[in-house]
Amino acid sequence: xxxxxxxxxxxxxxxxxxWAGWALHSASHGEAAAQSHSVSEAAAPVTAAAATARDMPxxxxxxxxxxxxxxxxxxxxxxxxxxxxxxTEGQExxxxxxLFEIDPRPYQAAxxxxxxxxxxxxxxxxxxxxxxxxxxPLVGKEFISRQQFDxxxxxxxxxxxxxxxxxxAVEAAQVNLDYTQLRSPIDGRTGARQVDIGNLVHASDxxxxxxxxxxxxxxxxxxxxxxxxxxxxxxxxxxxVPAEAWxxxxxxxxxxxxxxxxxxxxxxxxxxxxLKAEFANADEALWPGEFVDMRLQVNTLxxxxxxxxxxxxxxxxxxxxxxxxxxxTVEQRTVTVAETEHDVAAISKGxxxxxxxxVDGQYRLQQGTKVSILPPQSQSGPAANG
Numbered sequence: 001x002x003x004x005x006x007x008x009x010x011x012x013x014x015x016x017x018x019w020a021g022w023a024l025h026s027a028s029h030g031e032a033a034a035q036s037h038s039v040s041e042a043a044a045p046v047t048a049a050a051a052t053a054r055d056m057p058x059x060x061x062x063x064x065x066x067x068x069x070x071x072x073x074x075x076x077x078x079x080x081x082x083x084x085x086x087x088t089e090g091q092e093x094x095x096x097x098x099l100f101e102i103d104p105r106p107y108q109a110a111x112x113x114x115x116x117x118x119x120x121x122x123x124x125x126x127x128x129x130x131x132x133x134x135x136x137p138l139v140g141k142e143f144i145s146r147q148q149f150d151x152x153x154x155x156x157x158x159x160x161x162x163x164x165x166x167x168x169a170v171e172a173a174q175v176n177l178d179y180t181q182l183r184s185p186i187d188g189r190t191g192a193r194q195v196d197i198g199n200l201v202h203a204s205d206x207x208x209x210x211x212x213x214x215x216x217x218x219x220x221x222x223x224x225x226x227x228x229x230x231x232x233x234x235x236x237x238x239x240x241v242p243a244e245a246w247x248x249x250x251x252x253x254x255x256x257x258x259x260x261x262x263x264x265x266x267x268x269x270x271x272x273x274x275l276k277a278e279f280a281n282a283d284e285a286l287w288p289g290e291f292v293d294m295r296l297q298v299n300t301l302x303x304x305x306x307x308x309x310x311x312x313x314x315x316x317x318x319x320x321x322x323x324x325x326x327x328x329t330v331e332q333r334t335v336t337v338a339e340t341e342h343d344v345a346a347i348s349k350g351x352x353x354x355x356x357x358x359v360d361g362q363y364r365l366q367q368g369t370k371v372s373i374l375p376p377q378s379q380s381g382p383a384a385n386g
Contacts (some may be wrong), residue, residue: 043372046361064222073208111173118166128156243277
């Protein structure tokens, strides 16, 4: 090749290589831009649910403390040594069941003495009454003096009063003897006994021998904010107010009962009203001293539109949600939430039954965004974290 043509050939080759590189780069850039544009128009994955019309209960909540329906501290009414314990700790007892027995011998002796005094005085009274009856016709015939008649009559009256006092003494001795047997005053469950056989007890002792609590039925005492007072009162006017006792955190319902007391005044220091609910507690699921979460059903919203509570979003203008239109685009719509109960929200304005709403995946949405509805089994996936 001519040496003069070599630089020209070399320049042409470089230009050809450069042109080919630019063309390849342009093609790649165009493809990437097309892919980016395609991705930007991809539908956002969401989970959805249809708004449904149904009845929804309205609750008032509070923290409650379980209280025994009745609680009795058993104490001795007489002095003496305990000779018998006739129950086991934690046992269920009926009213009248024997619990303790105190040495009865001193009281049996006192009763026998009182009965003997009564018998003696009754005999003397009978004799005095016979004398007075004999004197009555004689005094009219002046066979005996008026003074003698009055003396015999007075003696009979005095002995009559003595006999009445003796009868009272016999009754008191019998009562004291009965008190040597300590019996349960109520149906309930016994606690831990405080004394053992052989211990000396006195009627003046401050501490009791045993506590018995009635568990069936049982009470739960709790408070509610004064702002809920009117709703609670109106519910009570309409009829029995259902009450529910739950484990703390409302993980499990323990028992169902009814409201029995609205206190007659509101606590001004705390702004709360004290309430009490009664439970049958046949299974003894509630125990005195236990803390429970309480729910009072004060109303029922009839045929209200409901959606999953997760679908409700908070915005500067209030609550809103995303409604999925037939073309799979979303509409951001302001709604009025009437009540929220766990994972269900009741909508009083802004939504109709049957409309589909976005439950999860709202973080990628705005007015008019196209969405792709995931199947129900995918609700635990990434979109559920939106």
